[in-house]
Amino acid sequence: xxxxxxxxxxxxxxxxxxxxxxxxxxxxxxxxxxxxxxxxxxxxxxxxxxxxxxxxxxxxxxxxxxxxxxxxxxxxxxxxxxxxxxxxxxxxxxxxxxxxxxxxxxxxxxxxxxxxxxxxxxxxxxxxxxxxxxxxxxxxxxxxxxxxxxxxxxxxxxxxxxxxxxxxxxxxxxxxxxxxxxxxxxxxxxxxxxxxxxxxxxxxxxxxxxxxxxxxxxxxxxxxxxxxxxxxxxxxxxxxxxxxxxxxxxxxxxxxxxxxxxxxxxxxxxxxxxxxxxxxxxxxxxxxxxxxxxxxxxxxxxxxxxxxxxxxxxxxxxxxxxxxxxxxxxxxxxxxxxxxxxxxxxxxxxxxxxxxxxxxxxxxxxxxxxxxxxxxxxxxxxxxxxxxxxxxxx
Numbered sequence: 001x002x003x004x005x006x007x008x009x010x011x012x013x014x015x016x017x018x019x020x021x022x023x024x025x026x027x028x029x030x031x032x033x034x035x036x037x038x039x040x041x042x043x044x045x046x047x048x049x050x051x052x053x054x055x056x057x058x059x060x061x062x063x064x065x066x067x068x069x070x071x072x073x074x075x076x077x078x079x080x081x082x083x084x085x086x087x088x089x090x091x092x093x094x095x096x097x098x099x100x101x102x103x104x105x106x107x108x109x110x111x112x113x114x115x116x117x118x119x120x121x122x123x124x125x126x127x128x129x130x131x132x133x134x135x136x137x138x139x140x141x142x143x144x145x146x147x148x149x150x151x152x153x154x155x156x157x158x159x160x161x162x163x164x165x166x167x168x169x170x171x172x173x174x175x176x177x178x179x180x181x182x183x184x185x186x187x188x189x190x191x192x193x194x195x196x197x198x199x200x201x202x203x204x205x206x207x208x209x210x211x212x213x214x215x216x217x218x219x220x221x222x223x224x225x226x227x228x229x230x231x232x233x234x235x236x237x238x239x240x241x242x243x244x245x246x247x248x249x250x251x252x253x254x255x256x257x258x259x260x261x262x263x264x265x266x267x268x269x270x271x272x273x274x275x276x277x278x279x280x281x282x283x284x285x286x287x288x289x290x291x292x293x294x295x296x297x298x299x300x301x302x303x304x305x306x307x308x309x310x311x312x313x314x315x316x317x318x319x320x321x322x323x324x325x326x327x328x329x330x331x332x333x334x335x336x337x338x339x340x341x342x343x344x345x346x347x348x349x350x351x352x353x354x355x356x357x358x359x360x361x362x363x364x365x366x367x368x369x370x371x372x373x374x375x376x377x378x379x380x381x382x383x384x385x386x387x388x389x390x391x392x393x394x
Contacts, residue, residue: 043273047343048329049374052392056354059097059104059379060387061085066379067119068366069389070129072149074375075101078108079389080119080131080145095119096131099377104389109152110145116156117143120164121367125172128191132165132178140164142180144195157195159186167209175214179206183221189214201242204233212272215239218281220268223249232265234283238296245298246283255298259287266320271327280327284319288312288332305332309347310340315359323368333365352390355380 066081077099095115096108120133129147134140135158142165143158163181170176176188183200204221211217217237224230231249246256265285272279281291291300306313317334324330328344336359339350363381376392
């Protein structure tokens with residue numbers, strides 16, 4: 001089919017216009033090249049939430065002890081410990097409870113023979129839970145349990161090392177490290193791998209483990225003398241090398257020194273910003289500090305958290321626990337139900353309805369857990385060996 005002369009002329013004009021526009025665009029691109037945005041020079045963390053609707057559930061009666069809770073989601077969490085309840089008129093003991101979104105159920109998809117331990121601490125990732133503690137012989141021996149939330153199966157381990165496992169941490173990618181008495185360390189690298197025993201270069205009892213990655217881990221230990229004086233140690237476990245950062249009993253060769261005030265350290269937390277390669281190390285106790293350094297330098301610069309507004313020391317209250325979800329979302333618990341939250345700008349005391357707030361009561365708090373939606377699970381003692389779970393919904 002032949003084109004008419006007028007149609008050919010219109011097509012030629014259209015092609016010419018397109019050609020001219022492309023040339024002009026090319027010239028403009030050369031004059032005004034696209035500049036990629038600058039790479040970030042610092043890590044940004046949004047302020048942590050302080051506003052929650054709280055629910056309180058009594059979960060354990062005297063003489064219970066709790067290890068802690070791990071939440072796979074807002075409606076799927078496991079509480080582990082030595083838990084006593086009245087069930088159908090009978091006072092019964094359990095090794096765990098399951099939160100199904102409506103209530104704490106005694107069915108945790110496992111038996112005593114499968115779980116094989118009483119928990120001192122719990123942690124997990126998106127689908128895998130590890131609970132550490134002891135199995136009851138005299139004297140107690142270390143033990144732990146693994147729960148795969150995909151298969152709903154438990155696998156328990158009992159070890160012959162002396163003492164108990166006290167704390168466990170995971171990088172969320174399949175690496176787990178558990179620490180305990182007499183420098184005991186057990187590691188697991190991969191969900192399908194076994195547990196490997198390592199002896200830390202100390203006979204102190206290791207009570208807290210917090211990591212930045214599986215190659216950079218911080219561990220808090222204690223030694224109590226016959227005179228009932230407790231001395232802390234803090235270790236950096238870096239690429240399988242042990243570096244003693246703090247030792248209140250023998251300060252020679254250590255890198256962090258704090259005033260000798262009743263030798264009280266309750267907890268630690270470490271965070272590294274990948275962009276600036278800078279470390280923040282919190283040490284919480286009678287006096288509470290934030291230490292900073294760059295890279296792997298052992299030259300730490302510290303500030304007392306009193307100067308950032310944490311009032312525990314001025315109230316003559318000891319810091320017991322630090323629960324951190326980012327550098328701008330940190331909860332620090334002090335004695336007598338003093339719960340303070342740092343949002344990157346200030347510390348604020350958080351009152352949880354249903355828990356004591358008169359600065360007169362004493363109680364033990366276990367590790368606070370936050371789900372991906374921002375919901376909080378907090379196991380806390382409200383009377384001697386009587387526990388509740390506080391759930392905070394944002």
